[in-house]
Amino acid sequence: MPETTPPRSLFDDIYAGGAAPWVIGEPQPAIVELERCGAIRGAVLDAGCGAGEHTILLTERGHDVLGIDFSALAVELAQRNAADRGVPARFEVADATRLHGGPRFDTVIDSALFHVFDPADRIRYVESLRSVCRPGAVVHVLALSDAGRGFGPQVSEADIRTAFTDGWVVESLDTTTYRGVVSPAHADALELPVGARVEEPAWLARVRAK
Template identity: 35%
Template structure:
């Protein structure tokens, strides 16, 4: 065993291959369906860290032109299959979202569903947010969901870094218009610390998430 640390994308690839991604519900998250129903997802849409594509498919169904990126090849392969079965067109690409040079000024809406909180360091998060700034139009909306504090029925997040949304996003040229708490569904959750509930339900559990809305400044 060497001391080389695996990247979040490499870990995700292993989890996808094992068929054990707790965030892969086989359908979109309820909060994403809600966003779409409210008409908040419009125009040229970027889904960074798209996983197996359920959210990108939802945006395409709503009539958006969707680009969806993930660094894990198994995720992208499954996302293409899922979109084909759903009968929608999405531009899925396998790439690292910290470099979006190919999309200069292109996107009207970015919906980041648990990608930002996957990135290892504050430097990675700033590089990513700066790449989003370059890839979006002035006035574009960034809607973000990442690990949040607190608990839902005893379920809490582990290895939670200091939430740095409020320093990183303005530094990258986004004005935050809303920041609040919501939940995300994960399946196959196991008790991993003494503070976790003694008994986890068999079905999906809600975990605490932070929801951020921001506007891309010029």
């Protein structure tokens, strides 16, 4: 069967049920390391911010960052999390495949968003990012690898390279890991109990806008 991008209602239902497998209560280690080594600079977009862990982290560390998600429930959760931490993080409800406002970001963080899109929506997403990235801006993509066990949507190296062609340079594409929590939907396939913590194979791409 062809790949299809999950509908917005599915993500709202997952957040409403409190069982989002990507909500782990902390930032992904790969994103923490990017910040630590100085790979994040200027105006930052956290695309598909979810519960806001990365937007909160980057705001705490002095970055100018905006977190967006197309699920209003995700944004509400992110705002609550930021308020609980006393962090003035900024969040908006927005569709990452339909961004506007002209080039204004120097860095984009994509933690587990790219891999949810089907091929057609990947094209729209990448074009949308290009419209809001300044020349020389860097997009960091953390996506579940096709070497994984099926914890969630998975992509290949070719999927990433194919999506980021016109107007982009893939500067690096490395292997790393992605942390998550086993949901009821994946417990049987992974042969793990619901709620178990996992670290799955992932890609970490660094892509520069021309």
